[in-house]
Amino acid sequence: MKFSTLALFSSGVAAFAPPMRSPKHSLLAIHAFVPNNSEFCFGLPGKVAPFSDGFDPLGFCDRESYETMKTFRESEVTHGRVAMLAVVGFLVTEQPLEFHPLFNIGSKDIGPAIRHLDEVRAVAPVFFEILAVAIGASELRRALIGWEVGTGKNLQDNYYPGDIGFDPFGLKPQSAQEFDTMATKELNNGRLAMLAAIGFIAQELVNGKEIFVNLGVAPDTFDSSSLPIQF
Template structure:
């Protein structure tokens, strides 16, 4: 179990770095956002407030840039939510790191975790953000030249591949769609767990 937890933590670090897709220039007019990854049944391209413009089938460069920014935010939140759901379920099941056996699960852990652990958590988060902030443009725009990422969310940094480059475009699109949908489900899942935790009836939904 400890090995599983350590592997999960290592994977979580990789999740904060950008992933690979063909780099698309936003300088072209007439981009059809309704055909982007994530615009699918049953809602299709769902933008009721028209935050990405009023004509998603013929988006301007500015609208495409805004769409890509929001897509990256959604992807990142989904990745964090997936880690959060796994973390909640693991701690709820009673799994603890050595020395943390008395720390409760859920919101009750917030006041029980020592300040030094919070400091380590903040430092680790800052380190991952600094290393992987946005390899699509280079961290905080500090570097120029060729992007290391195929698309926003690609954190391989031209180093880790796992066979991604050898796959077809259709396969890559399918995998990216799966990740996006799992992230959406996880965001709903962790929100539900947090609500039931506050209501005090998590035991009614988790044996």
């Protein structure tokens, strides 16, 4: 767990590094990505040092088609975004910050983040219905934008993995090269967040202590006997 936390804060060099080589795009639009069979993973962004030839120990890029790899990349970037939100949720809602975006906990220690939904269920049971509707709506929108209607199997030819048109702050670059760089940064931060989230969850399942308690930077004031599921 400490390794995951250290990696989260200290490996920004790889996470923010630009691509090794920029794949070729059509100059007409960023969406008009041209796959390159001679490049790792058909030239899709995400390759950084020290893996100059790409990191694919199971050989997916060698045996799968571009359409399949594009689907894999869509899944990777989506899971990375969820993991980044999860890591922020762990760090914000646990000690010593004592802030919870769903309800005011004041000085109450509600324990590890993996058990916070137990408290939410007790305080606001309708939250889960709202959450299910919100997730369903976002996934439906993503499917309608990127996937072929009626098949549920393949992404549309003109759809770039992860580019669902959500850019409220106008951060999306206008050039293809800058877009590749930003996509690589997002992918690497998402990959790092997935590893960190797995480490956080595993550690809290092992001993039922918050991340900051395990790191030794916060006192352990939580009484785990109050949980509906004992560790």
